[in-house]
Amino acid sequence: MTRRQLTGWGRTMASYAEVLSPNSEEAIARALEAGPAIARGLGRSYGDPAQLSGGVVLTNRDLGGIGPIASDGSVTVGAGVSIDELLTLAIPQGWFVPVTPGTRQVTFGGAIAADVHGKNHHRDGSIGDHVTSMRIVTPIGAFDTSPSEHAELFWATIGGMGLTGVITSLTLRLIKIETDRVLVDTTRFANLDGVMAAMVEGDDRYRYSVAWVDCMTKGASMGRGILTRGDHARASDVSDAALVAPKGARLTIPVDAPSGLLNPLSIRLFNEAWFRYAPRSRQGEEQSIGSFFHPLDGVNDWNRLYGRRGFVQYQFAVADAYGDVVVRAIERLSSSGVPSFLAVLKRFGPANHGPLSFPMAGWTLALDLPVGPATLPTVLDDLDEMVLAAQGRVYLAKDARLRPDVLRSMYPRLGDFLAVKQQYDPHHRLTSDLARRLNLGGN
Amino acid sequence: MDNAFGQPQRVIVLGGTSDIARAITKKLVDARAHTVILAGRDVARLDQAAAEAREFGATTVATTALDAEDPASATATVARAFEAAGGSVDLVIIAVGLLGDQTADEVSPEATLRMMSVNFTWPVVALTEIRNRLLAQGSGRILVISSVGAIRVRRTAYLYGGAKAGLDRLCDGLADSLEGSGVSLQILRPGAVRTRMTEGLPEVPFTTGPNEVAEYVMTGLGGQQRVIWSPPLLKYVYFILRHLPKALWRKIMER
Numbered sequence: 001m002t003r004r005q006l007t008g009w010g011r012t013m014a015s016y017a018e019v020l021s022p023n024s025e026e027a028i029a030r031a032l033e034a035g036p037a038i039a040r041g042l043g044r045s046y047g048d049p050a051q052l053s054g055g056v057v058l059t060n061r062d063l064g065g066i067g068p069i070a071s072d073g074s075v076t077v078g079a080g081v082s083i084d085e086l087l088t089l090a091i092p093q094g095w096f097v098p099v100t101p102g103t104r105q106v107t108f109g110g111a112i113a114a115d116v117h118g119k120n121h122h123r124d125g126s127i128g129d130h131v132t133s134m135r136i137v138t139p140i141g142a143f144d145t146s147p148s149e150h151a152e153l154f155w156a157t158i159g160g161m162g163l164t165g166v167i168t169s170l171t172l173r174l175i176k177i178e179t180d181r182v183l184v185d186t187t188r189f190a191n192l193d194g195v196m197a198a199m200v201e202g203d204d205r206y207r208y209s210v211a212w213v214d215c216m217t218k219g220a221s222m223g224r225g226i227l228t229r230g231d232h233a234r235a236s237d238v239s240d241a242a243l244v245a246p247k248g249a250r251l252t253i254p255v256d257a258p259s260g261l262l263n264p265l266s267i268r269l270f271n272e273a274w275f276r277y278a279p280r281s282r283q284g285e286e287q288s289i290g291s292f293f294h295p296l297d298g299v300n301d302w303n304r305l306y307g308r309r310g311f312v313q314y315q316f317a318v319a320d321a322y323g324d325v326v327v328r329a330i331e332r333l334s335s336s337g338v339p340s341f342l343a344v345l346k347r348f349g350p351a352n353h354g355p356l357s358f359p360m361a362g363w364t365l366a367l368d369l370p371v372g373p374a375t376l377p378t379v380l381d382d383l384d385e386m387v388l389a390a391q392g393r394v395y396l397a398k399d400a401r402l403r404p405d406v407l408r409s410m411y412p413r414l415g416d417f418l419a420v421k422q423q424y425d426p427h428h429r430l431t432s433d434l435a436r437r438l439n440l441g442g443n
Numbered sequence: 444m445d446n447a448f449g450q451p452q453r454v455i456v457l458g459g460t461s462d463i464a465r466a467i468t469k470k471l472v473d474a475r476a477h478t479v480i481l482a483g484r485d486v487a488r489l490d491q492a493a494a495e496a497r498e499f500g501a502t503t504v505a506t507t508a509l510d511a512e513d514p515a516s517a518t519a520t521v522a523r524a525f526e527a528a529g530g531s532v533d534l535v536i537i538a539v540g541l542l543g544d545q546t547a548d549e550v551s552p553e554a555t556l557r558m559m560s561v562n563f564t565w566p567v568v569a570l571t572e573i574r575n576r577l578l579a580q581g582s583g584r585i586l587v588i589s590s591v592g593a594i595r596v597r598r599t600a601y602l603y604g605g606a607k608a609g610l611d612r613l614c615d616g617l618a619d620s621l622e623g624s625g626v627s628l629q630i631l632r633p634g635a636v637r638t639r640m641t642e643g644l645p646e647v648p649f650t651t652g653p654n655e656v657a658e659y660v661m662t663g664l665g666g667q668q669r670v671i672w673s674p675p676l677l678k679y680v681y682f683i684l685r686h687l688p689k690a691l692w693r694k695i696m697e698r
Contacts (some may be wrong), residue, residue, distance in 0.1 A: 007622070012447035015582050016625035047447065053625055054581020056532075309666065312447045341458035374662055377448045377474065403475065436531065437444035437452065 009044050011310030012371060012400055015053035015433055023062035028137045028166045035139070035429030039166045041110030042082060044103055046313045047400030048433035049161045050110070056432070057257065060109045063168050069095055073174035074132065079109030079167040084246075084297075091245040091289070095174040096232065098130035102296050102344075105245070109167040114397035115159035115357040119208035119295070122347045126359050127133040128158035129352050131172045138165035138424040147353075156420035159357035161396055163430050163440055164421055177232045179241045182208070182292040184230035186282045188275070190225025192327055195345065199227065199400050200320075203347050207231040208292070215270045215333045215340040215367065216264070223330045225345065226278040229391045230292065230352055238286060246290030252300035259307030261369045264339040271342055306370050312400045314380055315366035317348055317359060318392035325390045326363050329383050339366040342382075355413035355420075358395040366398070377401065396434065404439045444533060445584070449664035450474040451533030456481050457509060457569060458538035460488040462638035463588065465495060467536065467652035467660050474661070480524045482509040499619045503529070511539045511561040517568035525576055534664075535573050536586045537566050540607075542640045545600050555602060562606030566657060574617065577626040583629040586660070587614045587654040591672075593632065594681045597696045618669055631660060633673040649677055 007014045019040075022028045031037050039058045040050035049058060056081055060080035066089055067076040077086060084088040084104035091095065100115040108127075112134070115421040124130075133146040144164075145154035157164045185206075189195040195211045203209045206229035211227040235241040246394055296302055303311070316402055318325045326345065333340055344366040346415055369376060384406050387394060393410035394402060420432075421441050428441050435441055445451050450631040452475050455465050459481030468479060479496045483489040487504045487613070496504045505527040508518050525532060541561040548554035566587065577583035592604035598642060618628040635641060635650040656673045663671030672678040684692065 005625075010447065016623075017581070047444070163695075268481055310447070364670075371447060371665065374658075377450065377665075401450070401475075404477075433444050437446060 004057075006040070006043070006057060007310070008050065008400070009046045009047040009304055010306075010312050010371075010400055010411055011306065012270055012312065013048045013051075013052050015048070017055050017057040018050050019057045019059060021059045021062045021322045025137050025142050025168060028058060028168070029142070031058055032137065032139045032166070032429050035427070036431045038430060038432040038435075039109060039113070039162045039304075040111075042105050044106045045114055045397040047398065048437065049113070049396065049435075049436060051433050052431060053433055056249045057288075057353055058166060060166070063109070063377060065169070069093060069174060073116040073176065074171055076171045078168060078169050079112075080107050082107050083111065087289075088245040090174055091177070091180055092243050093160070094177055094243055096177045096289075097174060098124060098175050099127040100293050102294060103297050104213050105297060108170055108172070112158055112167060112170065113160060113162045115352070115354050115359070116397070117266030117348070117359050119210045119346065121359055122203050122209065122349045123207055124325040125349055125352055126187055127172070128302060128354055128357060131158070131170055134170040135168045136165040137168055139427065139429040142168075152420050153424055155353040156355060156417050158352070158354035159396075160417065160421075161353070161356065161434060161440070162432065164424055165430065175242070178235040178236055179367055180232045180244050180289050181233040181241075181286045182230045182289060183233045183237060184285045184287050184292060186279055186285065188278050188280050189225050189227065190273065191221055192330060193224065195223065195225040195227055196326070197322060199345075199347055203229070205229075209347065211345040211364075212342045213330065213345045214275055215330050215343050216268045216271050222334060223277060223327070227273065228292075228361055230287070233286065246294065246297070249300040251298065253302055255304065255306045255308050258437065259309045259370075259372060262306055262311075262339065262341070264337060267339040267341055274342060275319075304358055309371040311368055311369050312376075312380075313366060313398040314383065315358075315364060315388045315395040315398045316383070316392050317362060317395070318387060318390045319360065320364040321362075322390035323363055325386050325392065326365050326382060326425065328386055333381060336375055338369060338373050338376050338379050343367045343408050355417040356396065356411060358397070359395065360393065362392075366395075397439065399434070404437070407438050429433065444582075445693065446475060448474075449666070450476075450598075450661075451475055451528055451584070451664075453478040453528050453532050453534075454480070455528060455535045456538060457520070457524070457530055457536065458511070458540065458588075459483045459492050459506075459536075460537045461540065461640070462653045463636060463656050464536060464538035465492050465581055466657035467538075468472065468492065468496055469499050470657045470661050471534070472496050472501045478503040478508065478528055478530070480505050480527045482507045482520055482659070483522055484509055484511065499583045509539070511565040514560055514564040517565050518572045521569050521572040521576070531580050531581055532577070532585045534586060534673055535577070536588070537569060538588045538639070539566055540588065540603075542598055542600070542603050543552045545602060548602050558602040559606050562603060563609045566610055570614070570617060574621070574625075574626065578621075578624055584626070584664075586631060586664070587611075587628065588631045588633070589614070591608045591632050591634045591681055595685050595692065598693065599697060606647070615669070627667075629663060629669060629671055631640075631656075631663070634677045648679065649674060649698050
């Protein structure tokens with residue numbers, strides 16, 4: 001057991017905890033008995049869900065092991081296995097994960113706790129929709145769970161931010177791929193309306209779709225963007241079909257950048273270059289899995305570019321009927337002068353049964369915002385109000401500043417979640433800095 | 444818990460009736476603070492400050508008595524405040540202070556003792572108890588209100604400035620001792636502020652209102668710098684003043 005300083009990927013809210021790496025259910029059970037404790041994967045959630053000041057943090061990296069891949073794509077993995085580690089093994093055999101977030105450097109335990117989504121949510125849902133069973137150690141014992149067995153625990157754990165138990169292993173179903181290439185269509189749009197109209201009209205034709213939106217431009221070109229959509233290439237689509245797993249990062253950010261490096265001017269210049277660099281329109285471009293799904297994995301520790309103060313990510317979802325909230329949110333940001341890197345806009349398919357799962361049918365917008373501008377806390381509080389008025393919600397895996405009462409209104413099924421948590425964790429052994437901040441049980 | 448912007452949820456304010464403390468409390472409640480424990484000497488003003496905190500949206504507000512002339516009572520006062528908070532405390536503010544009347548106080552051993560007790564001894568005893576409790580908790584922050592007068596002690600307020608100088612330097616060492624513990628301490632060094640404490644005194648350059656001080660505190664709590672200056676420019680002004688030759692310093696300060 002070692003005492004360590006922990007933060008999320010945004011590098012805000014540092015706190016200290018005893019860190020343990022249990023490798024058995026017994027070791028986890030013992031830690032939960034002593035409590036308070038929370039599980040942690042690779043620390044890629046942005047805020048404070050995988051840290052617990054003054055408590056015990058259980059890293060899941062010693063819960064490893066990748067089973068054989070069955071003919072239907074089913075594979076059982078330890079909760080501490082990362083998507084990267086599974087892909088290294090699976091891609092050469094012609095399999096791919098059913099859902100991947102923007103980084104491969106997340107563990108499956110963490111991915112399920114956040115119920116991560118990828119560019120295919122509008123078609124395939126989130127990671128929880130592809131998990132067929134999970135082994136979960138709770139403070140009252142270990143359970144085999146699935147959509148039909150201890151289903152309430154299963155679903156509460158999907159998107160449950162680790163607060164229902166420690167996932168030790170899980171089975172999910174992979175999808176078949178013929179090559180390691182993705183065929184990508186790229187279109188550039190001069191403003192936000194164009195991007196959104198194209199997504200509504202055409203996303204159904206693509207498995208993967210995401211738009212990068214510029215939040216720093218005002219007026220007629222407000223929210224100009226680049227829409228990229230595609231699907232895995234079939235062997236017949238490419239001349240040199242191969243199945244090679246993506247390589248590791250080539251670059252590393254060795255030290256913290258000065259806090260002011262990412263300022264309105266530098267971000268505006270970056271966005272300009274990014275926009276100009278994209279083709280007006282290009283069809284069927286071959287891209288590697290790494291560059292299409294995980295562009296930021298090319299640079300290790302890129303979060304250090306935000307300097308010592310770190311950054312927050314703000315991601316919300318609203319129903320289709322409230323698409324105007326996306327427009328107004330970007331307007332609010334671009335008019336307040338709060339700098340934001342390219343924002344990510346995407347369409348979501350239907351929600352799943354997880355009471356704390358984030359995705360809901362409609363739109364989602366994610367924004368990276370450096371901490372520093374004095375107006376930023378208020379601007380984000382205003383965005384909360386807009387999202388709440390539209391019956392939308394913000395993503396807990398990104399959150400670092402929500403109000404507890406606002407969270408309650410955004411997640412109407414929070415009561416169901418807390419009831420399950422109470423049943424499996426009656427003495428509040430599982431908690432985190434996030435849970436304390438948002439009153440999700442524990443103290 | 445604190446959030447990414449350093450906005451705390453559970454706050455204890457020792458000396459919670461001072462104008463600066465009240466301005467800070469209002470802003471903290473307006474941001475994220477739902478629990479505010481106020482300790483002070485004047486019961487009527489304490490009730491006013493509590494009502495103000497509730498008005499701004501705090502859901503749990505409690506008050507407790509504080510007698511800074513009796514340093515031996517500091518431990519019990521801090522303990523009562525922590526119990527009233529009913530959970531892990533994110534931020535403790537020490538805003539206890541007494542400007543005094545230099546001309547009258549400097550000839551009176553009793554008044555000198557009172558100035559040292561209120562401005563130095565009581566806060567230091569309280570800090571020890573706060574430190575112990577936050578370390579046990581594994582997290583939490585302390586904000587100590589010092590003064591720019593602590594940087595170079597003026598002839599016209601050497602009891603106040605001297606006591607604050609002691610507190611300020613001691614806190615610098617205390618903050619170093621907390622590095623890596625999960626607990627941290629920041630020092631606020633305000634210039635002259637228009638408050639009850641300074642009422643009737645001639646206004647000096649860089650005087651601000653309590654709300655401006657509170658603004659700088661909110662920004663400072665969002666960062667990690669040890670010292671929060673209010674206004675920030677005073678950092679540079681005092682760098683110069685501190686190095687002035689004695690004769691020139693006296694000339695400037697003894698107007």
